[in-house]
Amino acid sequence: MREYKTIKRHFNISDFEEEQDFLTSSQSDGWRLISVKGNKYTFEKSEQEAVSYQIDFNPNEQQRDEYIQLFVDFGWQFITEKNGRFYFSKQTSLCNENESKLFSDRETKAVMCWKIVKRKLLQLIPLSALMVLVSFFIGITLFTFRIAPLFLSTFISGLLLSGLILALYASYLTSFIKLKKIMRGDYQAENHHSKKSKTVILVIVSLIAIIGGLCLNFESFVFGGYTLENAIVTICAILIWCLLFALGRKNYRFMLYTAIYWILTFISAIISWIGVYTDDPLAFNLFLFVPTSGALSGFGFLFSNNLLAIGAIILTAVIAISLSSMFLIKIQKQQR
């Protein structure tokens, strides 16, 4: 009776070293890779063996059969191909360390890394164009329907654009830095440096969402009288946060900061809710409430009731806290 299991994991093409490690360690736990489709890796129960898994990125191969035959001659077993990634495996018990790798010198490995860089640059062109269009479209809509004056529409679309582009380019930039390290030959999987730079960029983008949103909402926040503009700013901020959660969900540091920020938001929102309810301004709380909830105060337009608006902030914070703690637990489990 054959036993199968399927694991969903996403590996960027520039994370091929991590992907190889993942497959190799699965095999040493007794699961042999049989197919890769999209994000789904299918394994078959097998012996616990020392097998090396290697990926070659070779998207423009015209003579596929000849290409695979060469690797088979070298003792590699061809498993599958996905979007130009060719998966090979080889038993390592009988061969030396050099033979368990596809590349025996740095120069030829660098050629493969260049292919990845080229592919990523090609992806970047349509994505950037799309982002410019989306932000431009939102700006135009805001202006033509007189939702916001020209200056504010431009500002919002600019803020949205820079947030999106920064987040997008940040993820590409980190993968380029990583590839450069692999080319130089001093990269080890789980490198802390590239993680650190990623954390910095994620923090900057989240500060843009927090402070940018606060500045835009500040006037109505202090003097009251919420308008649709504030609601739009809040929705933009929430969208940026969704993106940040998607990009930073595997980053322990960033998730930790995020959790702390949202816990602070939660506490201050609870205090102001009590303040509004008991009709006591609780002024000490403003120092915490203004910076944490400023970007979210657009809820004031959607719910004309103050209690409901703060309730919405509390709910958002609860969702964000549970999301970030869920990701934190997940990261810790994976590390073990």
Place this chain on the structure above:
Amino acid sequence: MDKRIKRFYVPMTETSFYILFALQDEMHGYNIMQYVKELTNGEITLGAGTVYTSLSKMEKDGLIVFTKPENKRKYYKITDLGNEVLELELQRIERLYKNIQTGGKS
């Protein structure tokens, strides 16, 4: 010789040198690895990806030429240009070796 070729291949990597040297006889990928392993007494084992990448690049640059397919294996042989590059590289290595041997005394 094209300046670009000269700049790229002189000096060349150890891998490229051995592959080019091996292709003075007609061979396919795995042959080359075995030949180099024997030649270097097992010191250099070329990886499959390394051989494949080098062959594609050298074929594109005209240093070697694809001769025949046999059982899905592609055979290659060195070209005149390849021989020229190999000769230049040999001279360079000889000069290097001679210079350090004599220690600049002669």
